[in-house]
Amino acid sequence: MNTFTICRKELNSYFRSPIAYGVMAFFGLISGYFFYVAIVFFVQASIQSSITGQAQPMSVNEQVIRPIFSNISVIGLFLIPMITMRLFAEEKRTGTIELLVTSPIRDLEIIMGKWLAAMALYAVMLGVSLVSMATLFLYGRPDWRPMAVGYLGLLLQGGCLLAIGTFISTCTKNQIVAGVAGFSVCLLLWVLDWMSSFQDSVSAKAISYLSVLQHFDSFSKGVLDSKDIIYYVSAIFIGLFLTARSLESLRWRA
Amino acid sequence: MIKVEGLTKRYARHVAVDNISFEVQKGQIVGFLGPNGAGKTTTMRVLTCFLPPTSGTAQVAGFDVLEQPMEVKKRIGYLPESPPLYPEMEVIEYLEFVGRLKGVPKENLGRRIDEVMEKCSIGDVRMDLISRLSKGYRQRVGLAQAILHNPDVLILDEPTSGLDPQQIIETRDLIKGLAGDHTIILSTHILPEVEQTCEQVIIIARGKVVATDSVENLTSRLRGAESVAVEVAPRDGMPLSAEQVQQRLERVSGVSRVAARESRDGRLSFTVESQQGQHIRPELARAVVEAGWNLNDLHAVGLSLEEIFLELTGAPKEDIAAAHATMQVPAGEMS
Numbered sequence A: 001m002n003t004f005t006i007c008r009k010e011l012n013s014y015f016r017s018p019i020a021y022g023v024m025a026f027f028g029l030i031s032g033y034f035f036y037v038a039i040v041f042f043v044q045a046s047i048q049s050s051i052t053g054q055a056q057p058m059s060v061n062e063q064v065i066r067p068i069f070s071n072i073s074v075i076g077l078f079l080i081p082m083i084t085m086r087l088f089a090e091e092k093r094t095g096t097i098e099l100l101v102t103s104p105i106r107d108l109e110i111i112m113g114k115w116l117a118a119m120a121l122y123a124v125m126l127g128v129s130l131v132s133m134a135t136l137f138l139y140g141r142p143d144w145r146p147m148a149v150g151y152l153g154l155l156l157q158g159g160c161l162l163a164i165g166t167f168i169s170t171c172t173k174n175q176i177v178a179g180v181a182g183f184s185v186c187l188l189l190w191v192l193d194w195m196s197s198f199q200d201s202v203s204a205k206a207i208s209y210l211s212v213l214q215h216f217d218s219f220s221k222g223v224l225d226s227k228d229i230i231y232y233v234s235a236i237f238i239g240l241f242l243t244a245r246s247l248e249s250l251r252w253r254a
Numbered sequence B: 001m002i003k004v005e006g007l008t009k010r011y012a013r014h015v016a017v018d019n020i021s022f023e024v025q026k027g028q029i030v031g032f033l034g035p036n037g038a039g040k041t042t043t044m045r046v047l048t049c050f051l052p053p054t055s056g057t058a059q060v061a062g063f064d065v066l067e068q069p070m071e072v073k074k075r076i077g078y079l080p081e082s083p084p085l086y087p088e089m090e091v092i093e094y095l096e097f098v099g100r101l102k103g104v105p106k107e108n109l110g111r112r113i114d115e116v117m118e119k120c121s122i123g124d125v126r127m128d129l130i131s132r133l134s135k136g137y138r139q140r141v142g143l144a145q146a147i148l149h150n151p152d153v154l155i156l157d158e159p160t161s162g163l164d165p166q167q168i169i170e171t172r173d174l175i176k177g178l179a180g181d182h183t184i185i186l187s188t189h190i191l192p193e194v195e196q197t198c199e200q201v202i203i204i205a206r207g208k209v210v211a212t213d214s215v216e217n218l219t220s221r222l223r224g225a226e227s228v229a230v231e232v233a234p235r236d237g238m239p240l241s242a243e244q245v246q247q248r249l250e251r252v253s254g255v256s257r258v259a260a261r262e263s264r265d266g267r268l269s270f271t272v273e274s275q276q277g278q279h280i281r282p283e284l285a286r287a288v289v290e291a292g293w294n295l296n297d298l299h300a301v302g303l304s305l306e307e308i309f310l311e312l313t314g315a316p317k318e319d320i321a322a323a324h325a326t327m328q329v330p331a332g333e334m335s
Helices: A001-016 A018-052 A060-084 A086-094 A096-101 A109-126 A130-140 A144-169 A173-198 A203-208 A216-221 A224-254 B040-047 B071-075 B093-101 B106-119 B135-147 B165-178 B191-197 B215-220 B243-249 B281-290 B305-313 B317-328
Strands: B002-010 B014-022 B029-034 B055-058 B076-079 B153-157 B183-188 B200-205 B208-214 B226-233 B255-264 B267-274 B295-302
Touching: A001 A018, A001 A109, A001 B093, A018 A060, A018 A109, A018 A130, A018 B029, A018 B191, A060 A109, A060 A130, A060 A144, A060 A173, A060 B055, A060 B076, A086 A109, A086 A144, A086 A173, A086 A224, A096 A109, A096 A224, A096 B076, A096 B093, A109 A130, A109 A224, A144 A216, A144 A224, A144 B071, A173 A203, A203 A216, A203 B317, A216 A224, A224 B281, B002 B040, B014 B208, B014 B295, B029 B040, B029 B191, B040 B055, B040 B153, B040 B317, B055 B191, B071 B076, B106 B135, B106 B165, B135 B153, B135 B165, B165 B183, B165 B191, B208 B215, B226 B281, B243 B255, B243 B267, B243 B281, B267 B295, B281 B295
Parallel strands: B029 B183, B029 B200, B076 B153, B153 B183
Antiparallel strands: B002 B014, B002 B055, B200 B208, B226 B267, B226 B295, B255 B267
């Protein structure tokens, strides 16, 4: 109930500020561009195979949808810090955090409310890309199941980055600092899996296991792998747990 | 209603609140008075469960802030120094949000909001965005927020800071009107505020309580002595030095101290303090006139809370400890 109150308030302020529209517009533009590029590649490949006469297997899911999902997951890394940066930083700057913390509600309800609002905005943002996906159904017959798995993967990956971003937002009073720090962490979690491309040691594998993007690969293929689901769900838990600790420590340090 | 015992709050570098104890009875308005940085806000934050105490205990309505914070929070309305407002919300929307946070039952919420808007006279801005409100309105919306769930205890941190004189008077009247239903602690560094609104005063300086007493008792403490403002001007353009006048005034019987204040256009002002129980004004007037000077002004200056306050808080540390010891005795029912 209190979670819902907080969540509603956060969503209201997202959609009353330029943040929600900025994020959605930016996402629509970039994902639309990626969609266009993927389609052009696909069309060229099909023309080529009809000219040469070699019948290559063509798949919309494999050649259009999968690269789009990979691209969207990378765009998420850039946009998620913009969604989370104000969650707590702004409340700390204006002092409204005192209102929340001295109200008879639990810290967990505050945190869940804010994270769920961020998730909702992220989901709406992903919804913009459904327009591109819908046109595929108009002109082709892609399989919807891998597509659903892909969206589930995007939500899980987004949820874990949003939880981390929420945590970072509790650490500062300055939205911009929270945004930049969140972006750096997202970027780091992305490039961690490059380790495994030039090294084959156990430590390199362990480090690249931590990469957020690496776990998205199976989802983009339409494969539900329990290992990756566990990774995302536990990352969400860790992010929200750190947020709770950080919110509590505000009072001990303040 | 509020019971604080041996409360200490230590930050990494310094002690903000050092072993303070006090008690507030139900329905009282208590002024928390002290210079900036004395520990007023810290104490209030402990009472509202925002900060945990380093040691000592604080109880609100019988509930400990550390052990049953939820129960304490339900019974407290808190207005921090800067009102916790969301600029992007409309006033009514903000109050609905706070009402839900504070657990006001849904069926009562609308009526309750109308009541507090009436009480705080913010009904005319109910649909306005908070970011567009003037400072005075913001403060009143903050106050409305604090009383919305009809809490037993109201904690107001500098409720009149940054307001213009008219708004200050309105806010004070509003706070006075709230007494009785609520137990109120308000902090301020403005003395007349305490004299005008509060029944009890707790003076705090450098993290320690230096005095807890009723406003009347504190002022009567120094009532025996009299302080008189005198303004003297030379007659017929004869030159007149401040030392000359001062020496003459000091010779008046019953005078304990003469301090020169200022001289402007040849007019000299002094503050003269009497010994205990001496009425010196007639003698002073006679002395000035007999000396052949003009007596422009002569009036008694009541020893205000201000002077007691300065005496208690401006003194060096060991003096404060001494003051603490002497003030605790007449505190009587408070400590």
